[in-house]
Amino acid sequence: MSWQDRWEWWQRGVIYQIYPRSFQDSNGDGCGDLRGIIKRLDYLAWLGVEAVWISPFYPSPMKDFGYDISDYKDVHPLFGKMADFDELLAEAHRRNLKVILDLVPNHTSDQHPWFLESASSTSNPKRNWYIWSDPAPDGGPPNNWISEFAGSAWEWHEGTQQYYYHAFLKEQPDLNWRHPEVRAAFYQTMRFWLDKGVDGFRVDVMWHMIKDEHLRNNPHNPDYDPERDSPYHEVIPVYSADQPEVHNVVREMRLVVDEYKNRLLIGEIYLPIEKLVTYYGNEESEAHLPFNFQLIGAPWDADHIRSVVDTYEASLRQHDWPNWVLGNHDKPRLASRIGREQAGVAAMLLLTLRGTPTLYYGDEIGMVDGNIPQEQVKDPRELNCPGRGLGRDPARTPMQWDNGPSAHFTEGVPWLPVNSDYREHNVGDQQRDEHSLLMLYHRLIELRRRESALAVGTYEPLESSANLLAYLRHDHKASFLVVLNLTNEPQSFKPRSRPGTGQVVISTHRESELQEVKDRIDLRPNEGIVVRLASPPERPASSAEGP
Numbered sequence: 178m179s180w181q182d183r184w185e186w187w188q189r190g191v192i193y194q195i196y197p198r199s200f201q202d203s204n205g206d207g208c209g210d211l212r213g214i215i216k217r218l219d220y221l222a223w224l225g226v227e228a229v230w231i232s233p234f235y236p237s238p239m240k241d242f243g244y245d246i247s248d249y250k251d252v253h254p255l256f257g258k259m260a261d262f263d264e265l266l267a268e269a270h271r272r273n274l275k276v277i278l279d280l281v282p283n284h285t286s287d288q289h290p291w292f293l294e295s296a297s298s299t300s301n302p303k304r305n306w307y308i309w310s311d312p313a314p315d316g317g318p319p320n321n322w323i324s325e326f327a328g329s330a331w332e333w334h335e336g337t338q339q340y341y342y343h344a345f346l347k348e349q350p351d352l353n354w355r356h357p358e359v360r361a362a363f364y365q366t367m368r369f370w371l372d373k374g375v376d377g378f379r380v381d382v383m384w385h386m387i388k389d390e391h392l393r394n395n396p397h398n399p400d401y402d403p404e405r406d407s408p409y410h411e412v413i414p415v416y417s418a419d420q421p422e423v424h425n426v427v428r429e430m431r432l433v434v435d436e437y438k439n440r441l442l443i444g445e446i447y448l449p450i451e452k453l454v455t456y457y458g459n460e461e462s463e464a465h466l467p468f469n470f471q472l473i474g475a476p477w478d479a480d481h482i483r484s485v486v487d488t489y490e491a492s493l494r495q496h497d498w499p500n501w502v503l504g505n506h507d508k509p510r511l512a513s514r515i516g517r518e519q520a521g522v523a524a525m526l527l528l529t530l531r532g533t534p535t536l537y538y539g540d541e542i543g544m545v546d547g548n549i550p551q552e553q554v555k556d557p558r559e560l561n562c563p564g565r566g567l568g569r570d571p572a573r574t575p576m577q578w579d580n581g582p583s584a585h586f587t588e589g590v591p592w593l594p595v596n597s598d599y600r601e602h603n604v605g606d607q608q609r610d611e612h613s614l615l616m617l618y619h620r621l622i623e624l625r626r627r628e629s630a631l632a633v634g635t636y637e638p639l640e641s642s643a644n645l646l647a648y649l650r651h652d653h654k655a656s657f658l659v660v661l662n663l664t665n666e667p668q669s670f671k672p673r674s675r676p677g678t679g680q681v682v683i684s685t686h687r688e689s690e691l692q693e694v695k696d697r698i699d700l701r702p703n704e705g706i707v708v709r710l711a712s713p714p715e716r717p718a719s720s721a722e723g724p
Contacts, residue, residue, distance in 0.1 A: 190227020202587035225622035228275035275376035377441025389416035499532030521685035525705035531636035546571030579605030
């Protein structure tokens with residue numbers, strides 16, 4: 178039995194997120210679709226990823242671009258038909274690619290039949306499928322909870338003279354997950370897709386799903402800065418998110434997934450590490466992968482990253498499997514946050530840390546945030562809070578496939594403007610350039626798939642200067658040294674005790690590859706290296722010198 182057979186696919190492989198509106202258009206209407214994804218499956222197989230996570234493509238009024246769902250068991254005509262999804266799933270599986278769907282259980286569209294029934298009268302059988310409340314004594318909202326998109330999270334419903342709760346847009350009423358019928362109906366939705374053969378779910382805002390039963394006010398946030406922060410942060414969501422009872426729901430979701438073989442449950446969870454890891458549950462009873470976003474917001478320097486990695490690793494129990502995320506559809510793009518010069522170092526970090534990496538489409542070619550003219554803004558978060566840098570459109574611009582018209586994303590007018598730098602940064606050109614960022618990703622993923630030490634081996638941090646990050650990845654078969662220079666200055670790494678001689682197998686600067694390393698390693702600015710050691714290290718301690 179090979180080492181790959183002894184580990185689950187989601188442990189040994191890389192997950193690739195597709196935002197379907199922006200990946201590939203197949204019919205010239207300017208929006209990406211399912212047939213467009215089918216067209217690009219060969220690229221994903223070549224890149225070497227294990228699984229494709231597809232953001233929502235269900236029927237929706239598109240107030241929040243697919244995260245306001247009106248039917249959980251169909252496909253929005255914008256993206257195609259159910260037959261297109263069935264073909265996508267079959268073609269992905271034919272290429273040994275897994276398919277993960279976005280599951281949005283916290284809220285529906287206000288056009289979903291469930292909500293239309295719930296809002297029809299206070300005596301409707303589905304009334305308590307959503308969170309309704311009488312006004313406060315002054316006639317206003319029941320409490321001070323704030324929407325993620327600004328303003329009160331309560332919307333007055335004239336027809337039934339009550340408020341309903343919405344953590345996001347008013348067109349996205351929250352389901353009442355304390356109601357057993359809601360749970361049963363949603364678990365049937367999960368089984369609908371699992372029966373089709375999907376390989377797992379990424380659960381949207383998992384930590385939001387249960388709210389305080391007594392609807393108590395959230396405490397004021399003393400650190401809130403109205404000039405900088407989203408209005409959502411004016412209060413601390415002590416009672417509107419991360420309630421203890423949510424773990425009961427996650428356990429039940431896991432039981433549904435476990436009815437099927439080799440399926441995956443991922444949780445979107447923006448919480449500190451000590452709370453994040455509780456979503457693994459006892460004895461692996463909750464999410465397989467509570468998404469770890471700690472590096473998305475961390476300052477890009479070695480000390481901070483080292484602290485994040487070490488704290489996270491120390492918080493995991495024996496059977497908790499780590500994971501790392503550097504970008505997604507809600508946050509500024511990686512290359513915009515840290516600069517293109519460091520993008521290769523970030524790729525090496527993501528693909529050599531212990532745990533499952535998740536890659537956001539376009540990051541592999543160094544896509545940066547697009548410049549969206551005010552008249553073309555689509556994102557409701559930006560429209561509701563203009564000028565604060567909270568908009569998500571810049572991270573959702575179309576994939577840059579080549580240097581042809583509209584980057585060959587579409588033959589029509591793209592729904593968001595293609596980034597103006599697509600002629601210099603695109604898949605076609607980078608596939609032909611052995612020194613490109615895309616080829617670095619391709620080679621790192623290939624090495625990771627081939628070497629069990631990098632995919633599932635032990636992680637061992639090494640001491641280094643404030644400018645370097647160094648660690649070992651090893652198992653009984655091989656040992657690798659990873660050294661990352663997170664600065665634009667030359668740096669030197671000198672182990673305190675010999676880590677073993679070795680050879681550079683991959684570098685962000687290809688001219689360094691195949692070099693033998695011994696006592697001292699000199700790194701160029703913005704360079705990261707992976708060294709195959711000829712023998713295991715004597716002990717992990719080391720030191721580093723500056724330029």
